[in-house]
Amino acid sequence: MAPTPPKKVRVVNQAKKDRKILKTKAAEDGRSNAQKKQETEKKTAALLKGRKAELERLPEDQKTEEVKNELIQIQKDEVEAARKIAEARVEETNFDKDYSNAQMEEDFDVVDHPDNPRNTTELPSSPTVNKDLAALLAGTRLSDDREFLDVEEGSGLRDSQDIIGYKGGFGTTALVYDCEVPRWPIYRLRKDLVVDQEKLPNFMDRRRGGKKKKGSRELWRKKDVDKVLGIAIAVPIGYSGDPEELVELIPYMSSLDKAKLRDDYEDVPQQPDVQLLIQWKEPIIVEGPDGVEEKVDISWESRSGCASIWKKKSVADRVLVMYARYHEVNYRAFGGKHPSEERGISPFEIPSAGSTPRTSEEPEDTEKKAKKKKAKEKKAKEKKGKGKKEDEKTEDESETEDESETEEESETPKEKKAKGKKAKEKKAKGKKAKEKKAKGKKGKGKKEDEKTEDETEEESETEEESEAEEGKAKEKKAKEKKAKGKKDDEKKDDEKKVDAAAAYKTGLKAFEPKFRMVEEVEEGAKLTATQKGEMIEAFDAYWEKQQAKSK
Numbered sequence: 001m002a003p004t005p006p007k008k009v010r011v012v013n014q015a016k017k018d019r020k021i022l023k024t025k026a027a028e029d030g031r032s033n034a035q036k037k038q039e040t041e042k043k044t045a046a047l048l049k050g051r052k053a054e055l056e057r058l059p060e061d062q063k064t065e066e067v068k069n070e071l072i073q074i075q076k077d078e079v080e081a082a083r084k085i086a087e088a089r090v091e092e093t094n095f096d097k098d099y100s101n102a103q104m105e106e107d108f109d110v111v112d113h114p115d116n117p118r119n120t121t122e123l124p125s126s127p128t129v130n131k132d133l134a135a136l137l138a139g140t141r142l143s144d145d146r147e148f149l150d151v152e153e154g155s156g157l158r159d160s161q162d163i164i165g166y167k168g169g170f171g172t173t174a175l176v177y178d179c180e181v182p183r184w185p186i187y188r189l190r191k192d193l194v195v196d197q198e199k200l201p202n203f204m205d206r207r208r209g210g211k212k213k214k215g216s217r218e219l220w221r222k223k224d225v226d227k228v229l230g231i232a233i234a235v236p237i238g239y240s241g242d243p244e245e246l247v248e249l250i251p252y253m254s255s256l257d258k259a260k261l262r263d264d265y266e267d268v269p270q271q272p273d274v275q276l277l278i279q280w281k282e283p284i285i286v287e288g289p290d291g292v293e294e295k296v297d298i299s300w301e302s303r304s305g306c307a308s309i310w311k312k313k314s315v316a317d318r319v320l321v322m323y324a325r326y327h328e329v330n331y332r333a334f335g336g337k338h339p340s341e342e343r344g345i346s347p348f349e350i351p352s353a354g355s356t357p358r359t360s361e362e363p364e365d366t367e368k369k370a371k372k373k374k375a376k377e378k379k380a381k382e383k384k385g386k387g388k389k390e391d392e393k394t395e396d397e398s399e400t401e402d403e404s405e406t407e408e409e410s411e412t413p414k415e416k417k418a419k420g421k422k423a424k425e426k427k428a429k430g431k432k433a434k435e436k437k438a439k440g441k442k443g444k445g446k447k448e449d450e451k452t453e454d455e456t457e458e459e460s461e462t463e464e465e466s467e468a469e470e471g472k473a474k475e476k477k478a479k480e481k482k483a484k485g486k487k488d489d490e491k492k493d494d495e496k497k498v499d500a501a502a503a504y505k506t507g508l509k510a511f512e513p514k515f516r517m518v519e520e521v522e523e524g525a526k527l528t529a530t531q532k533g534e535m536i537e538a539f540d541a542y543w544e545k546q547q548a549k550s551k
Contacts, residue, residue, distance in 0.1 A: 017107040027099035034092040038085055045081040048074050100240075103332065156193055158338065165203045165300070166195040173273065175203060175232055175300065181334045186327060187232035189273050199289060203275070206286050206296050209305020211518065214284070222310050226279045231323045232300065234273040239340040244324040246272045249317055265375050274320055275300040278309075504543065511539045 052074045160180040167173040174193040208220040283295040306316035515535045
């Protein structure tokens with residue numbers, strides 16, 4: 001009989017564990033020291049900047065040699081502070097790498113199963129694989145009890161992972177359960193997996209956030225929550241950061257900022273999907289994937305559903321971040337090694353002999369990269385063109401200056417004296433011409449003063465009458481303009497009111513099917529007066545939010 005392979009287990013190696021703890025602590029301490037250095041140098045740089053501004057504001061007569069020397073010293077100190085800040089940043093990045101490397105180190109050994117194992121976790125094993133391994137070692141026939149292998153189903157999952165549900169809607173999102181740490185599971189949302197929708201439940205059908213309890217108008221709130229059991233995060237494949245950081249809200253971006261990013265062929269940041277696992281005090285009856293009704297105590301709630309449960313969006317966002325940190329940090333502390341999925345060979349492609357396996361990068365990604373390169377090259381060319389034009393201008397200016405300098409240098413001292421005499425003669429002629437002009441003006445002034453007082457009085461009266469008539473005409477024109485402006489404004493207001501009323505009616509019609517779905521009212525049935533009132537109140541709240549956003 002062929003020998004069976006020994007059972008393998010993971011045994012904690014205390015020396016490796018202690019070494020890992022020391023490395024992580026050293027990396028954390030170094031990172032905190034580097035951050036403190038940056039803060040202190042930034043404060044000194046701010047003080048230097050303030051002192052520099054005070055000295056530069058002083059008037060020129062108060063800028064003594066001491067002040068000038070102090071300004072020079074401040075500039076040197078600013079350069080030194082900037083250098084220290086850059087060094088501290090480099091240290092922080094290095095310590096971050098040390099920390100990640102320390103977290104990836106294994107603190108266990110894979111050994112044969114002992115008689116009395118301690119601190120061990122059994123590796124997953126398959127009876128078929130063990131039989132085939134024994135047959136290969138003995139050189140006998142392989143077992144025939146093989147099932148048909150579906151390449152799609154389960155591809156991309158590790159041995160510790162399993163799909164427990166899915167989310168419908170735009171695309172199918174798989175809900176993955178990961179028990180790498182046996183008593184501390186984590187959950188992931190993935191769109192790169194094939195889901196058997198006939199066997200697995202759609203957890204959107206079991207949500208309670210934003211819905212009313214059966215037979216009452218009361219919504220499901222925080223008081224109905226028994227406990228929060230976990231959180232599912234959509235972690236991108238190959239993501240190198242901590243998953244809990246993805247739960248934090250992305251800062252608001254205007255449409256102009258997004259358009260700029262698209263013009264530069266850069267990705268617009270999007271909020272990753274998050275689902276909170278809640279256990280409720282009261283169960284509800286839901287139809288399962290096999291069509292049989294069953295009692296359900298738990299539900300997966302979205303970000304908007306949590307905002308309805310906790311009554312405020314800001315509170316719900318803080319709750320999601322808190323539970324994400326709690327579960328993900330403890331998962332890594334308990335020995336979890338796979339917070340994000342690694343890129344691997346596609347299960348649908350078999351690489352040819354001698355070729356390197358291609359990652360799951362799509363041709364769209366390569367096109368985006370090519371477009372980004374082209375945009376960067378264009379910007380670089382434009383900058384180079386501007387620099388060349390400026391250099392040519394400076395060269396031309398320098399050539400003219402050099403020519404003038406060479407002409408001055410080529411002149412002899414006698415020629416210089418002659419030029420000086422000619423310049424003096426020109427100045428003297430200019431003075432004489434100015435004196436003649438001044439005398440002519442004085443003569444004209446005397447003649448004009450001899451005019452009679454009657455003529456001046458008549459001219460002043462006619463001028464006053466013409467000015468009064470012009471003022472009346474201007475006042476009439478201003479009044480007519482104001483009247484026209486008021487009429488135009490009234491027309492615009494009326495048009496806006498008509499447009500708003502039409503938009504409100506169309507929005508209310510589009511809102512009615514959603515209201516019927518939530519209230520479980522059939523399409524053909526008429527709404528009661530109370531239902532119509534509730535629908536209008538709900539739509540008014542929604543309409544006010546939309547109007548505030550548009551403003």
